């Protein structure tokens with residue numbers, strides 16, 4: 001009998017606070033604003049997407065023993081995410097991120113306290129990893145300390161689970177393990193891929209005008225040993241690369257409100273299909289549908305997300321099954 005959840009998500013859990021100032025912004029002063037709180041962090045967002053799509057998910061993360069941390073844990077319970085491995089640490093502050101926007105929605109200033117992520121140490125992931133069945137999926141975001149990423153790569157080799165990783169940000173991409181061949185699917189964008197490859201001493205071939213061909217980015221990533229790549233191109237869709245296969249999958253048209261969390265929705269819905277045995281290219285079509293649905297809400301995960309809603313928005317080109 002298996003006790004392993006279908007996807008174990010390891011990485012950040014954040015309380016996001018956003019303010020939108022209604023009138024002209026006055027710096028150095030208090031401005032009247034509309035405020036909202038939501039739960040974020042890439043691994044937490046992926047776990048929420050999975051759960052809303054009917055896939056069992058567990059989160060491995062750290063929060064403080066404080067009011068935001070308790071609210072985040074309660075919300076995981078409401079979502080049905082298995083959170084036994086989210087450690088509330090005494091003396092630690094739950095990761096928080098605040099964004100202040102002007103009347104036009106543009107960011108005026110942001111501030112994030114993500115120190116808690118440093119506490120997701122190799123020792124803290126050891127037990128959750130020991131419970132993952134061979135063949136099950138683990139998702140990790142690149143906010144994890146490098147030492148933890150290395151532990152993950154080693155465990156992937158010895159235990160035979162499958163590992164999906166998201167590079168998250170250009171500053172985080174270089175943290176990926178030296179053994180990139182332990183990554184079964186890498187989710188990234190062009191700038192994060194550039195940062196990762198530069199860190200490994202590999203420059204991206206650019207055209208005369210400095211632009212980069214996305215297919216060349218995918219080839220360069222596959223040459224590092226990564227087993228499959230999903231390169232996201234924002235409104236230009238995705239390139240899915242596997243040895244011998246390179247396929248462009250289209251963006252799903254959307255009425256965009258806010259793109260926060262789009263990448264995490266793409267990862268979550270893709271993994272929800274992969275655990276059911278759907279081939280990667282087809283799974284990414286579901287990922288793009290979930291990402292489009294996420295752009296249509298202000299929250300980082302669309303609260304109405306469901307398998308039926310994703311299926312209703314999937315774009316499959318004519319002639320493709």
Ligand SMILES: Nc1ncnc2c1ncn2[C@@H]1O[C@H](COP(=O)(O)OP(=O)(O)O)[C@@H](O)[C@H]1O
Nearest residue numbers: 189232233234235237252254262263288291292
């Ligand atoms: N304007 C948009 N309309 C519809 N889907 C979008 C839009 N922008 C992004 N997406 C979807 O979200 C995915 C991730 O977007 P991207 O901006 O590449 O990610 P990240 O924010 O992680 O860099 C894209 O591959 C696409 O499917």
Ligand SMILES: O=c1[nH]cc([C@@H]2O[C@H](COP(=O)(O)O)[C@@H](O)[C@H]2O)c(=O)[nH]1
Nearest residue numbers: 012014040041042260261262263264300
């Ligand atoms: O260094 C980080 N930046 C941003 C995030 C999180 O990333 C999410 C947005 O993801 P996306 O890139 O899909 O918009 C937000 O919820 C935010 O909390 C994070 O965990 N770590």
